[in-house]
Amino acid sequence: MATTSRAEHTRARVLDAALRTFAEGGLAGLTIQAIRDRCGVSVGSLYHHFGNRDGIALALYERSLLALLDRIQADALRTRSAKGLIRAMIVAYLDWVEANVDAARFLFAAPAELDPLASPALVQRKRARVLPLAQRALEHAAAGEVASLPPAYYELVVIGQVAETARRWLGGEPIDLGEARTILARTAWRALQP
Amino acid sequence: MATTSRAEHTRARVLDAALRTFAEGGLAGLTIQAIRDRCGVSVGSLYHHFGNRDGIALALYERSLLALLDRIQADALRTRSAKGLIRAMIVAYLDWVEANVDAARFLFAAPAELDPLASPALVQRKRARVLPLAQRALEHAAAGEVASLPPAYYELVVIGQVAETARRWLGGEPIDLGEARTILARTAWRALQP
DNA sequence: TGTACATCAGTGAACGCGCGTTCACTGATGTAC
DNA sequence: TGTACATCAGTGAACGCGCGTTCACTGATGTAC
Numbered sequence: 001m002a003t004t005s006r007a008e009h010t011r012a013r014v015l016d017a018a019l020r021t022f023a024e025g026g027l028a029g030l031t032i033q034a035i036r037d038r039c040g041v042s043v044g045s046l047y048h049h050f051g052n053r054d055g056i057a058l059a060l061y062e063r064s065l066l067a068l069l070d071r072i073q074a075d076a077l078r079t080r081s082a083k084g085l086i087r088a089m090i091v092a093y094l095d096w097v098e099a100n101v102d103a104a105r106f107l108f109a110a111p112a113e114l115d116p117l118a119s120p121a122l123v124q125r126k127r128a129r130v131l132p133l134a135q136r137a138l139e140h141a142a143a144g145e146v147a148s149l150p151p152a153y154y155e156l157v158v159i160g161q162v163a164e165t166a167r168r169w170l171g172g173e174p175i176d177l178g179e180a181r182t183i184l185a186r187t188a189w190r191a192l193q194p
Numbered sequence: 195m196a197t198t199s200r201a202e203h204t205r206a207r208v209l210d211a212a213l214r215t216f217a218e219g220g221l222a223g224l225t226i227q228a229i230r231d232r233c234g235v236s237v238g239s240l241y242h243h244f245g246n247r248d249g250i251a252l253a254l255y256e257r258s259l260l261a262l263l264d265r266i267q268a269d270a271l272r273t274r275s276a277k278g279l280i281r282a283m284i285v286a287y288l289d290w291v292e293a294n295v296d297a298a299r300f301l302f303a304a305p306a307e308l309d310p311l312a313s314p315a316l317v318q319r320k321r322a323r324v325l326p327l328a329q330r331a332l333e334h335a336a337a338g339e340v341a342s343l344p345p346a347y348y349e350l351v352v353i354g355q356v357a358e359t360a361r362r363w364l365g366g367e368p369i370d371l372g373e374a375r376t377i378l379a380r381t382a383w384r385a386l387q388p
Numbered sequence: 389t390g391t392a393c394a395t396c397a398g399t400g401a402a403c404g405c406g407c408g409t410t411c412a413c414t415g416a417t418g419t420a421c
Numbered sequence: 422t423g424t425a426c427a428t429c430a431g432t433g434a435a436c437g438c439g440c441g442t443t444c445a446c447t448g449a450t451g452t453a454c
Contacts, residue, residue: 006416006417006429006430007429007430010430010431026306026307027306027307028307031406031407031408032407032408032409033406033407033408041431042431042432042433043408043409043410043432043433043434044410044411044413044430044431044432044433045430045431045432046431047408047409047410048429048430048431049430049431052408052409053407053408053409108306109305109306109307110306111303111306111365112220112221112302112303112304112305112306112307113220113221113222113303113306113307115365117365117366147381149377149381150373150377152367152369153374153377153378153381156355156358156359156362156378157355157378157381157385159358160354160355160356160357160358160359161350161351161354161355161385162354163354163358164350164353164354164357164358165350165354168350171305171309171311172311173346175346179344180347183343183344183347184347184350184351187341187343187347187351187385187386188385190384190385190386190387191351191355191381191382191384191385192381192384193384193387200396200397200449200450201396201397204397204398225439225440225441226440226441226442227439227440227441235398236398236399236400237399237400237401237441237442237443238397238398238399238400238443238444238446239397239398239399241441241442241443242396242397242398243397243398246441246442247440247441247442
């Protein structure tokens with residue numbers, strides 16, 4: 001094991017336990033004691049690694065968000081056409097949400113008590129994953145394949161639709177995510193028509 | 195004053211105080227004591243009218259949500275064309291958010307600890323305001339003005355874009371809401387093209 | 389209209405629980421020579 | 422390779438604060454006759 005490995009292992013165990021704790025009791029149930037009971041790590045150790053309760057929540061938020069963005073980026077950058085790019089983003093988003101229901105729920109819930117944008121490190125890591133996609137969108141726009149918009153709107157238009165869909169599905173509304181992939185790929189593509 | 199008027203007045207005072215309290219301290223700062231300090235209503239009276247803390251939060255959520263939906267419905271049902279309908283929904287949404295920043299923030303934050311769908315009365319009141327709009331969308335679809343989609347998607351596609359925009363603007367991202375009205379009205383309209 | 393009664397609205401002291409956090413400490417691991 | 426030391430990782434009892442909630446009560450308002 002490398003130098004930091006024991007610490008990394010402990011941190012991962014804690015975050016896994018935190019996610020399961022959130023899944024069962026929501027944000028209000030995400031207490032130091034509940035996490036501790038689940039992973040057997042001592043209270044002092046939790047503070048050693050994460051500073052305080054918010055530190056745990058923020059670390060879990062960061063791990064979840066970057067996993068989602070990595071997945072979207074990997075799938076999206078593999079495409080060539082503008083239509084393929086948009087479709088890949090939507091499919092990757094819903095794939096990830098379906099495979100990581102608890103983490104997705106946490107991503108939607110956490111900002112209510114956390115303000116993740118208050119962490120410059122996280123903002124930067126997020127930007128590093130979003131910018132290449134925005135870059136691609138701008139190239140497609142320059143080639144006349146999609147409409148020319150202020151850069152922020154590509155994300156708003158595409159992610160807005162799919163995030164709202166995911167949010168409601170996670171909230172228990174009867175939505176067929178298979179059907180949603182097809183329909184949203186089309187509506188998002190149409191939305192960006194020049 | 196009518197029979198229930200004193201109670202109604204007290205309830206309104208409490209909800210106003212709760213909203214201001216939330217605006218200053220977030221969900222975590224929304225405590226019984228903080229609300230009480232702000233409006234001067236006694237603890238016992240709070241429990242008399244709202245049952246418990248969640249009852250206050252739910253009542254505030256309901257008041258805010260219905261205000262937003264009433265505003266959207268009023269503006270949207272005044273339109274004739276499909277394009278006008280979509281534009282009216284987007285403009286009304288952003289108008290309301292801009293004029294009710296704190297309430298909008300609360301609407302986005304509250305579900306993290308509340309699950310408003312657990313209240314059948316609220317679900318029904320919400321549905322009563324959303325259904326007429328969905329009905330209009332279906333009529334426009336039948337007339338060939340917009341694409342035919344499973345009914346839920348009209349809301350997902352239009353509201354998704356504008357809600358994501360509002361959420362980010364409320365979160366402090368530098369978004370020009372005037373520009374957003376124009377752009378989103380166009381992207382949402384295009385998204386629903388047959 | 390006046391009176392007796394029932395219900396609604398409001399009060400505030402008191403309680404106990406559980407929460408986040410601290411801290412003095414031990415054990416494990418890495419580093420220098 | 423062995424030893425001494427420094428740093429990192431982990432422990433768990435203890436603390437105090439502030440939270441939501443209860444409850445016995447008073448005052449205000451509405452109702453019946």
